[in-house]
Amino acid sequence: MQVKRRNQRQSSLIFTFTATVLLLLSGCVSEEETDQQPEPNPSEDESERLIPPENEEEPEPETDVPEAYGVSAGHPDAVEAGMTVLENGGNAVDAAVAAAYAISVVEPFASGIGGGGVTLVQEQGQDPEAYDYREVVPEGGIPSSDIGVPGFVAGTKELHDDYGTADWETVIDPAIDLAESSEVSATLAQQLQSAQDRLPVEQLEHFYPDGTAIEAGATLEQPALAEALRDIRDSEGASFYEGDTGEALAAIQGLDGDSLADFRVGRHAPVTGEFAGYEVTGAPPPLPGASVIQMLQILEERGTLEEERNSTPFVHDIAMSWRIAQAFIYTDFGDLSFVDVPVDSFVDREQNAALAEEISGDSLLPEDEERSYDDSDHNTTHITVIDDNGTVVSMTNTLTNFFGSGVYTEGFFLNNQMSRFDIGQTEQNEPEPGRRSVTWSSPMIVADEEGPVLGIGSPGGERIPIMLTQVIADWVQEDSDLEAVVEADRFHLTDNALVMESAPEADVREGLLNIGYNEIREAPTPLYFGSVQALMIDRENDDISGAADPRRDADWRVEPRD
Numbered sequence: 001m002q003v004k005r006r007n008q009r010q011s012s013l014i015f016t017f018t019a020t021v022l023l024l025l026s027g028c029v030s031e032e033e034t035d036q037q038p039e040p041n042p043s044e045d046e047s048e049r050l051i052p053p054e055n056e057e058e059p060e061p062e063t064d065v066p067e068a069y070g071v072s073a074g075h076p077d078a079v080e081a082g083m084t085v086l087e088n089g090g091n092a093v094d095a096a097v098a099a100a101y102a103i104s105v106v107e108p109f110a111s112g113i114g115g116g117g118v119t120l121v122q123e124q125g126q127d128p129e130a131y132d133y134r135e136v137v138p139e140g141g142i143p144s145s146d147i148g149v150p151g152f153v154a155g156t157k158e159l160h161d162d163y164g165t166a167d168w169e170t171v172i173d174p175a176i177d178l179a180e181s182s183e184v185s186a187t188l189a190q191q192l193q194s195a196q197d198r199l200p201v202e203q204l205e206h207f208y209p210d211g212t213a214i215e216a217g218a219t220l221e222q223p224a225l226a227e228a229l230r231d232i233r234d235s236e237g238a239s240f241y242e243g244d245t246g247e248a249l250a251a252i253q254g255l256d257g258d259s260l261a262d263f264r265v266g267r268h269a270p271v272t273g274e275f276a277g278y279e280v281t282g283a284p285p286p287l288p289g290a291s292v293i294q295m296l297q298i299l300e301e302r303g304t305l306e307e308e309r310n311s312t313p314f315v316h317d318i319a320m321s322w323r324i325a326q327a328f329i330y331t332d333f334g335d336l337s338f339v340d341v342p343v344d345s346f347v348d349r350e351q352n353a354a355l356a357e358e359i360s361g362d363s364l365l366p367e368d369e370e371r372s373y374d375d376s377d378h379n380t381t382h383i384t385v386i387d388d389n390g391t392v393v394s395m396t397n398t399l400t401n402f403f404g405s406g407v408y409t410e411g412f413f414l415n416n417q418m419s420r421f422d423i424g425q426t427e428q429n430e431p432e433p434g435r436r437s438v439t440w441s442s443p444m445i446v447a448d449e450e451g452p453v454l455g456i457g458s459p460g461g462e463r464i465p466i467m468l469t470q471v472i473a474d475w476v477q478e479d480s481d482l483e484a485v486v487e488a489d490r491f492h493l494t495d496n497a498l499v500m501e502s503a504p505e506a507d508v509r510e511g512l513l514n515i516g517y518n519e520i521r522e523a524p525t526p527l528y529f530g531s532v533q534a535l536m537i538d539r540e541n542d543d544i545s546g547a548a549d550p551r552r553d554a555d556w557r558v559e560p561r562d
Helices: 005-026 031-036 044-050 076-087 092-106 152-163 168-180 186-194 223-235 238-242 244-250 257-261 289-302 312-332 349-357 417-422 461-475 482-487 506-515
Strands: 068-073 116-122 129-132 271-275 278-282 381-386 392-398 444-447 452-457 491-494 497-500 519-522 533-538 543-547 555-560
Touching: 068 076, 068 092, 068 533, 068 543, 076 092, 076 168, 076 381, 076 555, 092 116, 092 152, 092 168, 092 223, 092 381, 092 392, 116 152, 116 278, 116 444, 129 152, 152 168, 152 238, 168 223, 223 238, 223 244, 238 244, 238 257, 244 257, 271 289, 278 289, 289 312, 289 349, 289 461, 312 461, 312 491, 312 506, 381 452, 381 533, 392 444, 392 452, 444 461, 452 461, 461 482, 461 491, 482 533, 482 543, 506 519, 533 555, 543 555
Parallel strands: 497 519
Antiparallel strands: 068 381, 068 555, 116 129, 116 392, 271 278, 278 444, 381 392, 444 452, 452 533, 491 497, 533 543
16 A cells, blocks of 8 residues: 555654564574664555554545446437447447447538547546547638538547547447448438538439439448548548548648648647536637536526526526627637637636626617628537446537538538638637637536536537527426426527527517517527437436437437446
């Protein structure tokens, strides 16, 4: 056992004296021989016996870990890929990477190796880590296509290098199998039909046989993508940036070999803040994790959690908290590798208490009329994994718009992430080579005093922060049910209008209009309010539970530990 430094000298003297006395009594050595003997090394048992009990170090408290593991993702095939890795000894990061590659195959409109993403990882009893592998501005600046240097492959490989225990081949193989043959979902068929006018249909015979979008339930084969994935597997990712795939990418207008070779994953400390007795963690700027925490703290200060859900004050408080947070995103957020962002102030309880006082119950906060960004895409995909060590991974990947830029090469679509530099009115979000833009992806982790207990995220474009605020605020309520809070109606503030998933009660509608909202309207598409993928640890039962968001093809599965 280890001994505290201040007791080492005392223990050494005790050991020497005791050993000498024993040797003299045995008559085995002379006094002269005794003086020449080196200090003995007592056994571990003897050491433990001689050290006074009050000087022993206190053992570290044990952290409860679930007797289960699980995956939540936007498609059943991604869940299956992640669960297969977990069942064969992989950990949460291995499973998240496997699910990410798998879903990029079966949902090529939402994410993929031509895009990027961001991931939070938190082990029980440890600090969270953040990996931002979203696309960066190429050396030559932003091309007309808005394609940025893809980071998906570099990011997932770095995650695996840092945390993974399964072989790299093991996490990629499920995606290769799906690329060789998978079943077309209703959502994929719908998206192919909707996007046909802006996609290079002549290059996409597998998606558009005879020029018509493939139907749901049909078998889809993507041989070019399978080959690209095999190269990524066999080269451990290097082929994507410097091999055959890299050469094909460098030929795309706006990209180049140096920009691909120079890509680096963004590593900055995640943002954390207190809310309702929990520690909430989000991705650092230029992502809006701090904004979700800020909104939650404003709601807690205003007592919004005590209001009836979907009541006039409940809706109004959340809408105005988003107006406050959004203003900071537009003026202060930017890439931390290039600009300073006052992150700590956004999650400061005292400052947010002062901001909460600015909200009036009978009027709207003024709108920023200079805000020009119009978010019309409803993209991204989210994956949450918890393994039987209690490690939580919260991962959001994207191509930005559906099918990204629409540019297709080597079996996959390329992003249009550079369009996000339109967000804001300050130099905080100005493009330059190597820089990442402000955007809306927001994986979150919620932890209690022992460690992480909830991983959560969603697609949904600009609505992601306000949606996650609503779901987390519901989740912390006593006796809340994860499935119920995921299914609950959502709403969003755009300009001075409220977009609501379900029409409010007549008195609530009248109350909101009287406050100053000029319109209450329905969501334009069923995909508008995303698809929350969440898993939670039940400390009392050492179990994991999840919820399937009915808004998309979401799925989740949990299995008990052997």
